[in-house]
Amino acid sequence: MALDSQSDDAMLARRAAGGCAASFSELARRYQVPVVHYVRHLAGRGRADADDVVQDAFLRAWRHIAAYDSRFAFSTWLFTIARRTWLNQTRATRRRRVREEAVAVAETRGSEAVTAAIATERATRLWQVARAELSEREFTTLWMRYVEDKPLAEIALVLDKPVATVKVILFRARRRLEPFVRDLAGWSE
Amino acid sequence: MNRRRNRREPDGFADRLRREASRERPRFSLALHERILERLPGDVVIPGEAHAGATRSVAARRRAWQEVGLPVGLAALAAVVIAGFATRPDPADEPPRGAVVASIDPAGGDAVAGGVPPEASELGIDTVPTFDDLEAGVREGVSTLAATLLDVPEWRMLADFDAAGFLGPDAAP
Numbered sequence: 001m002a003l004d005s006q007s008d009d010a011m012l013a014r015r016a017a018g019g020c021a022a023s024f025s026e027l028a029r030r031y032q033v034p035v036v037h038y039v040r041h042l043a044g045r046g047r048a049d050a051d052d053v054v055q056d057a058f059l060r061a062w063r064h065i066a067a068y069d070s071r072f073a074f075s076t077w078l079f080t081i082a083r084r085t086w087l088n089q090t091r092a093t094r095r096r097r098v099r100e101e102a103v104a105v106a107e108t109r110g111s112e113a114v115t116a117a118i119a120t121e122r123a124t125r126l127w128q129v130a131r132a133e134l135s136e137r138e139f140t141t142l143w144m145r146y147v148e149d150k151p152l153a154e155i156a157l158v159l160d161k162p163v164a165t166v167k168v169i170l171f172r173a174r175r176r177l178e179p180f181v182r183d184l185a186g187w188s189e
Numbered sequence: 190m191n192r193r194r195n196r197r198e199p200d201g202f203a204d205r206l207r208r209e210a211s212r213e214r215p216r217f218s219l220a221l222h223e224r225i226l227e228r229l230p231g232d233v234v235i236p237g238e239a240h241a242g243a244t245r246s247v248a249a250r251r252r253a254w255q256e257v258g259l260p261v262g263l264a265a266l267a268a269v270v271i272a273g274f275a276t277r278p279d280p281a282d283e284p285p286r287g288a289v290v291a292s293i294d295p296a297g298g299d300a301v302a303g304g305v306p307p308e309a310s311e312l313g314i315d316t317v318p319t320f321d322d323l324e325a326g327v328r329e330g331v332s333t334l335a336a337t338l339l340d341v342p343e344w345r346m347l348a349d350f351d352a353a354g355f356l357g358p359d360a361a362p
Binding site for chain 1: 221
């Protein structure tokens with residue numbers, strides 16, 4: 001089964017809705033990496049926890065595959081499920097954990113004595129800083145916009161918000177993250 | 190003017206975010222893929238014969254037992270217990286089935302002969318008490334318990350009560 005193009009996603013989803021596990025397996029193979037990438041950065045903690053979220057997200061997708069609307073990208077639907085799965089599992093403690101892990105990075109903000117080594121380390125942790133400083137909604141908006149190259153309309157689906165709201169969230173996220181980005185080594189590259 | 194400038198994306202902002210994300214991009218994990226697929230058949234809820242032969246995972250079997258088997262089993266157990274308590278008389282008081290027994294007529298105090306029809310003590314739908322029966326039984330039990338605890342005398346006994354003797358010096362222990 002040579003199904004490689006994005007347009008085949010809808011067909012695979014239809015087959016999966018009819019009970020074809022092989023079709024869903026192909027969809028899971030295609031989108032495992034982007035979903036894992038997103039969830040690991042969103043979770044900002046143990047890899048095992050993130051992988052559990054990914055597994056549960058794919059299982060939910062399998063159970064509700066018939067509800068997928070093929071007018072939108074399958075990946076957008078998957079990201080939506082992954083985000084909600086993570087929110088459900090970590091709603092109570094996510095703020096505290098993320099802040100604990102990124103506190104060392106956040107504490108150095110605005111310091112005049114930032115060494116090159118620290119700056120380099122911070123550069124590699126830009127998304128970790130973003131996760132610590134931004135709300136989950138802002139983080140997801142930035143991620144979908146700059147990493148997944150999603151149009152605003154699809155980001156609105158992931159967030160379940162109007163497009164106008166997504167624009168505001170994106171603007172605020174950029175403004176809040178910009179001071180950190182300016183301090184990063186190699187900003188002018 | 191400032192507002193318009195703020196809306197603009199800073200130079201290199203998007204590139205920086207993309208570059209940072211790509212550094213930590215994970216590789217495809219066959220193990221994770223297999224773990225996902227292992228759980229698919231057990232979690233299927235789509236009707237149809239496409240999954241008819243699929244084996245269910247341990248977790249799925251456990252879930253099925255918890256969601257269906259456990260409630261049904263508990264309900265059946267509760268029904269049996271309730272039916273048993275409601276229909277089974279005290280073995281000490283139970284006469285032999287179909288036998289003629291002697292008892293005291295509560296109205297006249299005379300000994301009467303009576304019997305228990307064989308079909309009356311059979312456990313069946315006819316012998317399952319209604320809610321009215323249960324309610325009456327509960328009320329009777331509460332009344333009996335209250336009377337036992339309070340030991341309320343009957344009015345005809347109060348008429349014969351010797352208050353002077355009760356309160357007199359001879360009544361002291």
